[in-house]
Amino acid sequence: MELHAFFLMLAVILLSARFLAEFGSRFGVPAVIGELAAGLIFGPSLLGWLEPGETLKILAEIGIILLLFEVGMDTDIYRLAKAGSKPVVVAGVGFVLPFLAGYAVSAYVFDLPMLASLFVGGTLTATSIGITVRVLSDLGRRSSDEAQVVIGAAVLDDILGVIALAFLYQFAVLGQVTVASIGQVSLFILIFMLLAPVAAKAVAWVIDHFDRKSESPGLLVTMVVSLIMIFSYVAHAVGAPAIMGGFAAGVALGQGFKLRLGGGSSPLSALFNRVFSASPELTHRLEGQFRPLVHLFSPIFFVMVGVSLDLKVVDFSSPFVWWMAFAMTVVAILGKWLAGFFIRESRLRQSAIGLCMIPRGEVGLIFAQLGYQQGLLALETYAALLIVIALTTALPPFALKWYYGKWGDRPELAG
Amino acid sequence: MELHAFFLMLAVILLSARFLAEFGSRFGVPAVIGELAAGLIFGPSLLGWLEPGETLKILAEIGIILLLFEVGMDTDIYRLAKAGSKPVVVAGVGFVLPFLAGYAVSAYVFDLPMLASLFVGGTLTATSIGITVRVLSDLGRRSSDEAQVVIGAAVLDDILGVIALAFLYQFAVLGQVTVASIGQVSLFILIFMLLAPVAAKAVAWVIDHFDRKSESPGLLVTMVVSLIMIFSYVAHAVGAPAIMGGFAAGVALGQGFKLRLGGGSSPLSALFNRVFSASPELTHRLEGQFRPLVHLFSPIFFVMVGVSLDLKVVDFSSPFVWWMAFAMTVVAILGKWLAGFFIRESRLRQSAIGLCMIPRGEVGLIFAQLGYQQGLLALETYAALLIVIALTTALPPFALKWYYGKWGDRPELAG
Numbered sequence: 001m002e003l004h005a006f007f008l009m010l011a012v013i014l015l016s017a018r019f020l021a022e023f024g025s026r027f028g029v030p031a032v033i034g035e036l037a038a039g040l041i042f043g044p045s046l047l048g049w050l051e052p053g054e055t056l057k058i059l060a061e062i063g064i065i066l067l068l069f070e071v072g073m074d075t076d077i078y079r080l081a082k083a084g085s086k087p088v089v090v091a092g093v094g095f096v097l098p099f100l101a102g103y104a105v106s107a108y109v110f111d112l113p114m115l116a117s118l119f120v121g122g123t124l125t126a127t128s129i130g131i132t133v134r135v136l137s138d139l140g141r142r143s144s145d146e147a148q149v150v151i152g153a154a155v156l157d158d159i160l161g162v163i164a165l166a167f168l169y170q171f172a173v174l175g176q177v178t179v180a181s182i183g184q185v186s187l188f189i190l191i192f193m194l195l196a197p198v199a200a201k202a203v204a205w206v207i208d209h210f211d212r213k214s215e216s217p218g219l220l221v222t223m224v225v226s227l228i229m230i231f232s233y234v235a236h237a238v239g240a241p242a243i244m245g246g247f248a249a250g251v252a253l254g255q256g257f258k259l260r261l262g263g264g265s266s267p268l269s270a271l272f273n274r275v276f277s278a279s280p281e282l283t284h285r286l287e288g289q290f291r292p293l294v295h296l297f298s299p300i301f302f303v304m305v306g307v308s309l310d311l312k313v314v315d316f317s318s319p320f321v322w323w324m325a326f327a328m329t330v331v332a333i334l335g336k337w338l339a340g341f342f343i344r345e346s347r348l349r350q351s352a353i354g355l356c357m358i359p360r361g362e363v364g365l366i367f368a369q370l371g372y373q374q375g376l377l378a379l380e381t382y383a384a385l386l387i388v389i390a391l392t393t394a395l396p397p398f399a400l401k402w403y404y405g406k407w408g409d410r411p412e413l414a415g
Numbered sequence: 416m417e418l419h420a421f422f423l424m425l426a427v428i429l430l431s432a433r434f435l436a437e438f439g440s441r442f443g444v445p446a447v448i449g450e451l452a453a454g455l456i457f458g459p460s461l462l463g464w465l466e467p468g469e470t471l472k473i474l475a476e477i478g479i480i481l482l483l484f485e486v487g488m489d490t491d492i493y494r495l496a497k498a499g500s501k502p503v504v505v506a507g508v509g510f511v512l513p514f515l516a517g518y519a520v521s522a523y524v525f526d527l528p529m530l531a532s533l534f535v536g537g538t539l540t541a542t543s544i545g546i547t548v549r550v551l552s553d554l555g556r557r558s559s560d561e562a563q564v565v566i567g568a569a570v571l572d573d574i575l576g577v578i579a580l581a582f583l584y585q586f587a588v589l590g591q592v593t594v595a596s597i598g599q600v601s602l603f604i605l606i607f608m609l610l611a612p613v614a615a616k617a618v619a620w621v622i623d624h625f626d627r628k629s630e631s632p633g634l635l636v637t638m639v640v641s642l643i644m645i646f647s648y649v650a651h652a653v654g655a656p657a658i659m660g661g662f663a664a665g666v667a668l669g670q671g672f673k674l675r676l677g678g679g680s681s682p683l684s685a686l687f688n689r690v691f692s693a694s695p696e697l698t699h700r701l702e703g704q705f706r707p708l709v710h711l712f713s714p715i716f717f718v719m720v721g722v723s724l725d726l727k728v729v730d731f732s733s734p735f736v737w738w739m740a741f742a743m744t745v746v747a748i749l750g751k752w753l754a755g756f757f758i759r760e761s762r763l764r765q766s767a768i769g770l771c772m773i774p775r776g777e778v779g780l781i782f783a784q785l786g787y788q789q790g791l792l793a794l795e796t797y798a799a800l801l802i803v804i805a806l807t808t809a810l811p812p813f814a815l816k817w818y819y820g821k822w823g824d825r826p827e828l829a830g
Contacts, residue, residue, distance in 0.1 A: 003472070003657065011642075057418070060472050219437075222433050225711060
């Protein structure tokens, strides 16, 4: 791509996303929907001005990683741990239900081959944490109790989704799966998630130490972006999605991550926190310097999601497309929504959690595109899955907006 | 390039640039030299870890454009105008002297063909405003009187350099030059530079108006980056270097750009400024939100300049390379340094201005690479030019550092 053509595309992305987000917000539509619409309008679906070139893909990925970093910084890991088994239950049920139902309906109702059915099931599993978090932010609910459960569950969901993808991909390529390789990937992810916060905390100490001494400005933002990039690289290298690196770095540099041995008052905890915790002042400055970066980059991701959905690919005359899309949309919505009811919460909060888990997006798209590329999914099945992803990505913000508008003041949903 | 490989490269660029800049500053070396060294060490010259891929090139270009935007914001256009003919004289002499001397020495001393000699002369013409500005910033001299002259002259220089490039490129490709096409390009640049600030000021008014009303945050940074991208696109489209767009946008959004009819007290000026000027509060917030972006992106450019200088290309055994490099380095340094003495200033300031004009960098590299690609420059000539560019890029920061250290306190050089 020519340099100046890229400049123009970037301007079109930023301006159209902002304009449609502002326009939509006048009618109560969450900003993320405006950004997706910008991608659909200016992407191949309609005008064809935007093409998903290498650089835009990288910037979009950096956008979602930076957003996850901000989410990680805001995530109180002890509150997440206090939520206990709930995210695990929501993630587990929300993974198994759509996967099995998607597989069963594809294989027995629509007579798809086994491998194709497995890919359809896989496509329906992973929650798009980015879209969910953005919608919750737009509604001012990002620090609510249900958001803690949803974010935890979506993170687990992503890991489950990627493991399933690795599993199915090997199955498709090799014709067989070795338990050892899957176990190895899972083990790596586990170790990474445990060690990453400690490593990041040590780096935070270095930043904290040198930022006070450094003569040239900008050390903070440069070091943190480098840290996020390295974490994302390591996450990818051990088989986890790159966004997990941004999330882990954010958790580690946030104020929520502190050792609280003996209720936080033991001498060991005090020593550890004095040595390893980022100072509140550092965290505060970091948030101030990062907000412009996140605001600049994260819309690129959501616009590019819209760009990657080429509605022209869909053959709208085929009844199979519509029936398949209808059935899978029902499976995708029910599978996630019902998962909310497997934990002990008020009915209203169970329902809210289930709704929050519905958006699919990136991992689902990766699943569907991989299946199509590998020749496992027919064009019509692929088209139906694109519709499902579009609907499950586009509708939940409206549903959540409506839901919180109607029930948000009730004591069961209040902070 | 794989996504995760890019993450690692970006981290290597940011960390090595920062580390070498910090390390160098302990020994009084300007930060920009550390960043260039990072590019030489991790680029193809030594370790070969960094490759100039499409995305890195784009990010580097965005880095230099954002830096020029910041420079533009800090540039008081009336102070520049008050400097009057000085930047024009410095730019003109600093263009003509190295060009003619470079041509003459190449053609008559080294017996190069006419076209090759013209390309050698052209390579020596354009000052690297980015490196100069960075060094002046590092020395705390960016708002000094001589910086105003140097920035103005370097901007004019870049325009002259690009026009010369267009001229020579057409000469090389077609075997002839049409005066009409060159005139057209120059006219476009002139109109662009006159109209851009007015257009940007109108956009600033829109931003100012909507940023107060907008419900979602981040409007300011998104709109301004979009504006800079569009300006850069237009600049390129009319044949000017893209960085001119960033500079023009910065001038327009800064506080230095105000109508001052009748000494600034006429009713017409007051009305114009009330309607078109960005509020001081907007300018202030803009500077605060932009600094992290500039600090993050601008080092990428300087590292990539280092990456683009592959020292392995140089055949160090050829005496021609050394004589050519020596002669051209003398021409390049004297041609710019002497230009400072053509304006009426104190001797110390004349000399400082001349020294500031010496760094070459990007446009010189474009010249040399184009001549090499077109088969006009032999490998040995190309290698010699790379040495000249490396020396004239790397030495002036030391010279300036030394110069200001020795004479900076004298009244002729003080603010």
